[in-house]
Amino acid sequence: MVGYTTDTIVGTYMAVLRVLQLQSPYGFSIKPLLDKFGFSPSFYTPGVNGSFDFHIAYPSLSFLSVLPFYVLGLHDVRDTIFIFFALSILLIFGLAPPRLKSVSVAPFGLFPFVIAGSWTDSVWAFFLVLTTLLWYRYPKASWASFGLAVAAKQIAIVVAPFLLIRLWHENPQTRMRSLGTNVGLMLAAFFLPNLPFIISTPASWWADVVAPFLPNTPAQVPGGIGLSSLLLDLGIALPSSFFLVLMLGASTALLYLYARRYRGLNSLVFAFPILVFFFYYRSFPNYMAFWLFPLVFELCRLGGPNLRIAFTMRLPSIAWHAPTGTFLRILRQRLTPTLMVVIALTMALVGVSGAYMSQASNPEATIQINGVMDPDSIGAATLINVTVTNLSSVPISPIFFVKYGPLPYFWASNSSVPLSSGSVSSYMIGAPDALSAVPRGDQFHILVGNKLTGQLLGESSSWKANIAAPSLENPGLKWWVLDTSVGSKVPFNWKLSLSNTDPVWSGITPLGVNGTSGVQMILNYSSPLVGLGNVALSQKVLLNATSVVIRFNQSLTTNIASNLIFAASVADGTHTLYYVFSDQTAHQTITSYPSNTTVIIPTERSQWNTIRLTPESIWNSQGWAIPQQATLTLFLESGLPGVYYVSIFSVVPA
Incomplete structure (x- = not known):
């Protein structure tokens, strides 16, 4: 039995088995396989409403790329993932200039996470490396490769606007034709591997691949290594909509900066998504780290960015000719676009921040931690007593998450009875497994979601897991x-x-x-x-x-x-x-x-x-x-x- 540690790689394995049985994997649950592989509940993907996502969430190339290797006898999905990982490293190292060979192997530092962490992102990263490799010599093949990257994982689409800006600057004579042709190739490459599943199970494909990213979908629990996790560690629980608008604002600002300072920032095209995902409410390490593959290749080929050109604003001299309106013309030509972007971003962020500040001034619930316990002497807190006060005008159904690391973990409650308006109730919440238990001496927060609305209600202040150190841990062999x-x-x-x-x-x-x-x-x-x-x-x-x-x-x-x-x-x-x-x-x-x-x-x-x-x-x-x-x-x-x-x-x- 292999030791997979992400539901993504288990979903990939399930999808391969379904395709070999001539079935579409979309709509099928991966829960039976999670149990077969001994998965701890802490590895599940929880929603704020207390539900878990047990479906494959990525386009078809995520598993079709593994299928031929499985048929050839590589039944451990990690072996195939490592092949894509190694191919990317070899391409970057082989094509890097001699003086940059040592720098080109920087992505190899992800190796422990690719294998031990069961990350599957090496597949879409490989197609992005091909995108950069083919960009200048075979531009059409490059855009087809980019479409395959998106067909492996949706997050690759984030870099598309930046690539379109690059294409616009590099083809001044045939801009519209180049845009139309290459975008068409990208879409064709995306839909080609997905089309059989769209035709056979259209509703399931849409529900698993597209619907989770739509605004009306119940939010998943925030966390990761980005801004959302930093704020949670400070006791600030913001709604996912705040981070989505912030992410949109950051994308707009970066697109504007890249368009205006194209020459100086051209080699950083694949660095921009890293900054964008920093503001995403689920900023997982793999969402950021695998952009290093194409980024390192671009830096080796194009050289480092010219930040002096990128960030130096040239102010034109203004001759005083009052009747000619030179100043107004300069203001209109030079500053108006910048001012419009700044005003738009300010209004968007103020709007979202204002909504949150209004919510914060009228909190829906207060969360008070009363104590932690380790009844089975495993060296970690497995029970927490917490009191919730409903300050809203409607009933709530509290769902509890405990955060002591990058990701909050779902904890089960001893009561599922809705809490009416103005009521106070104490809950005994328990860790579903030892991984989600709070290690002795660690600081943690409790996040509370509302099962009825799928929204976060609030977050507790920080608490330390002060429990006695057992002489022998887990003596009952229960955890x-x-x-x-x-x-x-x-x-x-x-x-x-x-x-x-x-x-x-x-x-x-x-x-x-x-x-x-x-x-x-x-x-x-x-x-x-x-x-x-x-x-x-x-x-x-x-x-x-x-x-x-x-x-x-x-x-x-x-x-x-x-x-x-x-x-x-x-x-x-x-x-x-x-x-x-x-x-x-x-x-x-x-x-x-x-x-x-x-x-x-x-x-x-x-x-x-x-x-x-x-x-x-x-x-x-x-x-x-x-x-x-x-x-x-x-x-x-x-x-x-x-x-x-x-x-x-x-x-x-x-």
């Missing part, structure tokens, strides 16, 4: 997260290790109806020639925290001679203390060596056993130095072929 290194869910703050096993058939699974009753270890061992098979869970703790009570049920018959054992160990890198749980002995025995000691503890097979371990006393009796940190490990090991199971209910401090 699980996706571990991308092994491609499966594991108990939070525990590390899963597999040796000489097939991860498809060996590993761990949660116990209980909701996966909150412990863990089951499964060891499917079939290759004695490659060494011992091993499944292990470990956590680094202080030595005195290794005194624990373990409750478990082992179905295997212990065979120490063949290394078929379920055991625990405490190690510091130099010394190791083993506890072997055996159903083949009636008395505890201790065998000591200079660097390790083995304790065999009698247990019963296929029964729940409760065993208390006191490693610190044995450690001291051996005369070993007290380590700053030790590793507590529970492991199932075998040298005999077979399938073996152990269920662990809890590992709690003694």
Whole structure:
């Protein structure tokens, strides 16, 4: 199983499977695949109204570009994404001048995010690199490539107005014909891969690809690394419409600046979208970072911007001829366009700001945090008590989001009853998984949305997650997260290790109806020639925290001679203390060596056993130095072929 960490890449995978079945992926939910891949709810895409988006949200080339590689055997979508990533890097590096070779590999810094972060943006970035590569020698092919970039992800369209301005300046003799021809090529390249899906499922295609970007669509939760996130960290929750108008204003200003100072800013065409998305209310890092691919290529080819030309305003000398109206002519020709743009932007921003200030002066709700809790000792706040006061004249239905990082996370509430006008109610909200839990010592805010209107009601003041540090984290094994290194869910703050096993058939699974009753270890061992098979869970703790009570049920018959054992160990890198749980002995025995000691503890097979371990006393009796940190490990090991199971209910401090 692979470890995907974005719903986008899972949606791409689902779409490939649907196309292979001759079905349109639009309209289908990706939720079953999210569950299959062990996705944490924190990775879902939430709306302000509490809903989640479980549909593929991008045009068809986002998955059609992956399809041929999947057919050829590359079933991990990240492999194909990496191919597009590598092709872009090689193109930029190969065509960069020798003196700029080192600069040309700057986009390679995105590699960890492309693979570990499961970002799929390398596809549309590759087509943008082709757009810049073909621009001067094959302009028509360049615009077709740009259309393919938009057909892979809609956000590429943001640079289109800037490219049209460049085309206008570079073709003074055939401006209108060039614009018409190249825009037509761009639209044809966009619709060509999308047309089969538009024809087969027009309503679903529109609902998934176009409708989410329309103004009347319920807003998603703001966040990212742009202005919206900075304001949220300051306790200022603005509506998405504010950022959309601000984004439009920034785009207008940049377009005007580029049109007036084309020669000085021509090499920065692909830098402008980065500035535009800074003002977007969902300014994700990948929305900004992947513009570096075409930007670096342009800088290597055209050189750096001439900021002196771009930002130097030449004021013409004005001869005093009162009757001729020279000053009025200069004002009209030189300053009127600038003044009109400034006035338009000012009126738009003042209008939106005025609406918000009016809303702020009459807030719809107040949010007060009363306390944080960590009842399961995972080292993070998983419960928060919060009070909401409805100051509006209509009922509200509060939806809660907790923000301590770039993105707010949805938290479930213990009540869904609407709050009537003027009422006050306290809520106990809980983290849906460990990733959304607030780390100990972190500052956080609570955002409250209205399920009835899909709008933000307000934001709380900052609060610090002051919780006690547990000696052993997640002792009940109730909280699980996706571990991308092994491609499966594991108990939070525990590390899963597999040796000489097939991860498809060996590993761990949660116990209980909701996966909150412990863990089951499964060891499917079939290759004695490659060494011992091993499944292990470990956590680094202080030595005195290794005194624990373990409750478990082992179905295997212990065979120490063949290394078929379920055991625990405490190690510091130099010394190791083993506890072997055996159903083949009636008395505890201790065998000591200079660097390790083995304790065999009698247990019963296929029964729940409760065993208390006191490693610190044995450690001291051996005369070993007290380590700053030790590793507590529970492991199932075998040298005999077979399938073996152990269920662990809890590992709690003694």
